Structure formats: C-alpha cells, structure tokens
Amino acid sequence: MTSASLTRPAGAGAVFLAFLGLGLTSFGGPIAHLGYFRRAFVENRRWLDDAAYADLVALCQFLPGPTSSQVGFAIGLARAGPLGALAAFAGFTLPSAALMLAFALGVSGLDDPTGAALLHGLKLAAVAVVADAVLGMARALTPDAPRAGIAVAAAAIVLLVPGPFAQVLAIAAGALAFGALGRAALPRPATAGLPTAVSPRAGWLTFALFGVLALGPALLPAFGLGSPAVALFDAFFRAGSLVFGGGHVVLPLLEGALVAPGWLDAPSFLAGYGAAQAMPGPLFSVAAFLGALAAPAPSALSGAAVGLAAIFLPGFLLLVAALPAWTRLRASPAARAALAGANAAVVGLLAAALVALALGGAIGAPADALVATAAFLALRLGKAPPLAVVAAVAIASLALRLGT
Known part of the structure; x- marks a missing residue:
C-alpha cells in the first residue's frame, strides 16, 4: 500500500x-x-x-x-x-x-x-x-x-x-x-510511518509527568497527604507501569496490589477475571470492576473511574514520551x-x-x-x-x- x-x-x-x-x-x-x-x-x-x-x-x-x-x-x-x-x-x-x-x-x-x-x-x-x-x-x-x-x-x-x-x-x-x-541498506519505506504531532519537548514533559505520578503518590503519606483514593490510584498506576507482554500480565500484579492488602477478597478478584474474558475490548477494563469493589473513593462509580484512569495512564504517557x-x-x-x-x-x-x-x-x-x-x-x-x-x-x- x-x-x-x-x-x-x-x-x-x-x-x-x-x-x-x-x-x-x-x-x-x-x-x-x-x-x-x-x-x-x-x-x-x-x-x-x-x-x-x-x-x-x-x-x-x-x-x-x-x-x-x-x-x-x-x-x-x-x-x-x-x-x-x-x-x-x-x-x-x-x-x-x-x-x-x-x-x-x-x-x-x-x-x-x-x-x-x-x-x-x-x-x-x-x-x-x-x-x-x-x-x-x-x-x-x-x-x-x-x-x-x-x-x-x-x-x-x-x-x-x-x-x-x-x-x-x-x-x-x-x-x-x-x-x-x-x-x-534497506530502501526507504513508501510512507514516513505513523505521523504524530508530538514534539521532543512534549515527549520529555510527558516522561517527567510519568515520573511524578509514579513516585508522588507513594511519597504523599510521609507528608500527611495520603488518602484511600490516592492509595488506590497508586496501586493501579504501579500495576500498569510494570506490564510487559499484554493485558493478562496485569492480573497477578493487581492481585498482589488489591487482594494482599485486603481491599478485595480472592473470590471476587477471580470473578472479575472470569467476567473480563467474556467482554469485548481491552482486558485492562477489569480495573472498572476491581476499582468499584475496592471503592475507597466516595462511590463505586468513582472507584471504577480511578482504577481505569490509573491503569491505562502509564502506558499512554510512556507511548507519547517515546513517539518523537x-x-x-x-x-x-x-x-x-x-x-x-x-x-x-x-x-x-x-x-x-x-x-x-x-x-x-x-x-x-x-x-x-x-x-x-x-x-x-x-x-x-x-x-x-x-x-x-x-x-x-x-x-x-x-x-x-x-x-x-
């Protein structure tokens, strides 16, 4: 083409x-x-x-x-x-x-x-x-x-x-x-690749934002600024930052982040995993289920929103940082x-x-x-x-x- x-x-x-x-x-x-x-x-x-x-x-x-x-x-x-x-x-x-x-x-x-x-x-x-x-x-x-x-x-x-x-x-x-x-010495490709409007400066700023979000939530409790919602964000963000090889790899990371501290029981976690297999779209959407049940935020809906945003965000930030x-x-x-x-x-x-x-x-x-x-x-x-x-x-x- x-x-x-x-x-x-x-x-x-x-x-x-x-x-x-x-x-x-x-x-x-x-x-x-x-x-x-x-x-x-x-x-x-x-x-x-x-x-x-x-x-x-x-x-x-x-x-x-x-x-x-x-x-x-x-x-x-x-x-x-x-x-x-x-x-x-x-x-x-x-x-x-x-x-x-x-x-x-x-x-x-x-x-x-x-x-x-x-x-x-x-x-x-x-x-x-x-x-x-x-x-x-x-x-x-x-x-x-x-x-x-x-x-x-x-x-x-x-x-x-x-x-x-x-x-x-x-x-x-x-x-x-x-x-x-x-x-x-391969010939130059017929297209210039996928065009993007990401500048090198924007790439570096995005990478800096990733670093702040990766380290910041873990440091906030030392200054008396921690909260359950921030802890939930940190758990999902860390899991999303460590996934190589596809969505299924995130499941053991999330289990360690959510089940071990007692935010979620193992049967509920496995039920969410089973339901995710029947869904279209990304497996990372299981974060909506897990965030809603963990729900330290004001409601199940806000817990789901925090889980979804936090688990997808690191991959998107690193992608934008790498594109230039x-x-x-x-x-x-x-x-x-x-x-x-x-x-x-x-x-x-x-x-x-x-x-x-x-x-x-x-x-x-x-x-x-x-x-x-x-x-x-x-x-x-x-x-x-x-x-x-x-x-x-x-x-x-x-x-x-x-x-x-």
Missing part, C-alpha cells in the same frame, strides 16, 4: 465511532485486538499501511502497558491529535468498562453451561482472527528467508522462554539479528533495518499467540478445529465482517456444546 492510497486524516468524532465499533465487537484478548485493528485501519479504512502498523505494534510491545490500547491511542493521535487519542481510548474502552461496572454492581457472570459455551465460542473466534492477522502480516513483513527465520525464532523464544519479558527479548533479538545480516524519538530513528537506514527485524519478530509473536491459544483449550476437539477453520476462511477469503464471524462461531459453539 503506497502513501497515495492512504486516506486523509479524520476528525475526533469519526475516530470515536470507529473505535466504538471495535470496543463493542473486539473479542478474544489483546493479540486478537491487533488483528481487528489491522483489518479495520490498514485493510478497510486505509488510515495507515502494514509497515507503519507493524512499527507501531513493535514500539508498543517494547513499552509497558496494554499493547492494543496503546496502538489504538497512537492511531487516534495520528488521525485527530490529542482529542483523537482520547476518542480512540474512550470508544474502545467504554463498552467493556460499563459492562464490568455493571457486573460489579450485581450483574451475574457467565457461570452456567450456556455461558461456558459462549466463552468457548469466543476463543474459537479469536483463533480465526489471530490466524488471519498472522497470514496478512507475514505476507507484508517477512518477504525473504532471513526475516521469515526471525519470525520463526521469535515464536520459539516466546513459546519456550517463560515470563512476560520474552516478548521484549524476541523483538530486540529480531532487530539486532537483521542488522547483523547486513540488511542496513521513534519517528526520528525510523528515518535512519540502520534504524529501518532494526525495525524490519522487529517487524518480522512481531509476526512471530502473533504466530506464538496463535499456537498458545489453540493449545490452551480453544481447540479441544475436531469439531472445534472445523469451526475455527471455517471462521478463518470466512475472514480471509470471504472478507466477512468480524462481528458476523464472532456471532456465527458463538452460535456454532452453543450448538456443539449444548447439543442443540
């Missing part, structure tokens, strides 16, 4: 509506979200091309925070400035946050056989979405044997090395390996070679996620494999809307699991 084929910038309202649609329909977790985003903004709306999208995914994988939400935030920022970034975040996050808040206020979870069948259908749909993303990105980003090898090696690292830092290691290794193979340097580095031949290797590694990460998802319970029987394959073919060959595919897979899972 050339720069001439890309569409012009959109307003914040258009960004909000685009991400609201994704927030209502993007099931399957962080990696599946990247597949939905690529389909929506690279293939359908043509807001950016595959190379710029993969560069952005690689950058967000390096940074702590919710990768898919950071990618969406950056796309919104590029399309409509700061209001566009906030619109992307709101549109993608509000549906799941509202559902999690409703669950905290007493809505039942999906514990019965029907709910379990629906959850299984969502996993199968996620397999199809990730497979579609892997194939589409592999064609664009692993066009030769060295980069294909990097993708395979990255997948092996993530599958064999335990811990959330394996993703960062895989991307760093891909970037270094492609440079070592003598590919520093990333844009400059991308212009140098050596950096382009490193990014080409990192992009190939991103394909491997998606492939590893696909394997883990399939082997982690999504594909439990031959019928599951048939349903997932049919969904993949509908997406890849039939260009079916993701929502229609998710709905069809959910119905198929109900029929298979409940025998109707």
Whole structure:
C-alpha cells in the first residue's frame, strides 16, 4: 500500500465511532485486538499501511502497558491529535468498562453451561482472527528467508522462554539479528510511518509527568497527604507501569496490589477475571470492576473511574514520551533495518499467540478445529465482517456444546 492510497486524516468524532465499533465487537484478548485493528485501519479504512502498523505494534510491545490500547491511542493521535487519542481510548474502552461496572454492581457472570459455551465460542473466534492477522502480516513483513527465520525464532523464544519479558527479548533479538545480516541498506519505506504531532519537548514533559505520578503518590503519606483514593490510584498506576507482554500480565500484579492488602477478597478478584474474558475490548477494563469493589473513593462509580484512569495512564504517557524519538530513528537506514527485524519478530509473536491459544483449550476437539477453520476462511477469503464471524462461531459453539 503506497502513501497515495492512504486516506486523509479524520476528525475526533469519526475516530470515536470507529473505535466504538471495535470496543463493542473486539473479542478474544489483546493479540486478537491487533488483528481487528489491522483489518479495520490498514485493510478497510486505509488510515495507515502494514509497515507503519507493524512499527507501531513493535514500539508498543517494547513499552509497558496494554499493547492494543496503546496502538489504538497512537492511531487516534495520528488521525485527530490529542482529542483523537482520547476518542480512540474512550470508544474502545467504554463498552467493556460499563459492562464490568455493571457486573460489579450485581450483574451475574457467565457461570452456567450456556455461558461456558459462549466463552468457548469466543476463543474459537479469536483463533480465526489471530490466524488471519498472522497470514496478512507475514505476507507484508517477512518477504525473504532471513526475516521469515526471525519470525520463526521469535515464536520459539516466546513459546519456550517463560515470563512476560520474552516478548521484549524476541523483538530486540529480531532487530539486532537483521542488522547483523547486513540488511542496513534497506530502501526507504513508501510512507514516513505513523505521523504524530508530538514534539521532543512534549515527549520529555510527558516522561517527567510519568515520573511524578509514579513516585508522588507513594511519597504523599510521609507528608500527611495520603488518602484511600490516592492509595488506590497508586496501586493501579504501579500495576500498569510494570506490564510487559499484554493485558493478562496485569492480573497477578493487581492481585498482589488489591487482594494482599485486603481491599478485595480472592473470590471476587477471580470473578472479575472470569467476567473480563467474556467482554469485548481491552482486558485492562477489569480495573472498572476491581476499582468499584475496592471503592475507597466516595462511590463505586468513582472507584471504577480511578482504577481505569490509573491503569491505562502509564502506558499512554510512556507511548507519547517515546513517539518523537521513534519517528526520528525510523528515518535512519540502520534504524529501518532494526525495525524490519522487529517487524518480522512481531509476526512471530502473533504466530506464538496463535499456537498458545489453540493449545490452551480453544481447540479441544475436531469439531472445534472445523469451526475455527471455517471462521478463518470466512475472514480471509470471504472478507466477512468480524462481528458476523464472532456471532456465527458463538452460535456454532452453543450448538456443539449444548447439543442443540
């Protein structure tokens, strides 16, 4: 896709509506979200091309925070400035946050056989979405044997090395390996990457703000300025600052921050985690449920708002701080070679996620494999809307699991 084929910038309202649609329909977790985003903004709306999208995914994988939400935030920022970034975040996050808040206020979870069948259908749909993303990105980003090898090696690292830092290691290794193979003279990309209006000064100021928010709440009690609301903010902000490798990594951090001090009991925490698996949008929206139940703030609603703001904020601040340097580095031949290797590694990460998802319970029987394959073919060959595919897979899972 050339720069001439890309569409012009959109307003914040258009960004909000685009991400609201994704927030209502993007099931399957962080990696599946990247597949939905690529389909929506690279293939359908043509807001950016595959190379710029993969560069952005690689950058967000390096940074702590919710990768898919950071990618969406950056796309919104590029399309409509700061209001566009906030619109992307709101549109993608509000549906799941509202559902999690409703669950905290007493809505039942999906514990019965029907709910379990629906959850299984969502996993199968996620397999199809990730497979579609892997194939589409592999064609664009692993066009030769060295980069294909990097993708395979990255997948092996993530599958064999335990811990959330394996993703960062895989991307760093891909970037270094492609440079070592003598590919520093890659042609200049057809596009200039994802355009942003973030200046170096704004980047440094944003990083300074991150530092203040990371250290300030912990120091306030020493001056007699602490409060339960500040402590809740600090717990969620620290968890969001330490997450590498996707939304699921935040759960043990939050459990230590909320269950151990006694703000929340373990069964309630696990109930929120279970409900979050059934929600579209970012897994970080579980903060609305947890914040509402911990609720040292005046009400459940304010507790949910504090939890949501605090858990997303560090990833967004670090992303904005990194964008100016990333844009400059991308212009140098050596950096382009490193990014080409990192992009190939991103394909491997998606492939590893696909394997883990399939082997982690999504594909439990031959019928599951048939349903997932049919969904993949509908997406890849039939260009079916993701929502229609998710709905069809959910119905198929109900029929298979409940025998109707």
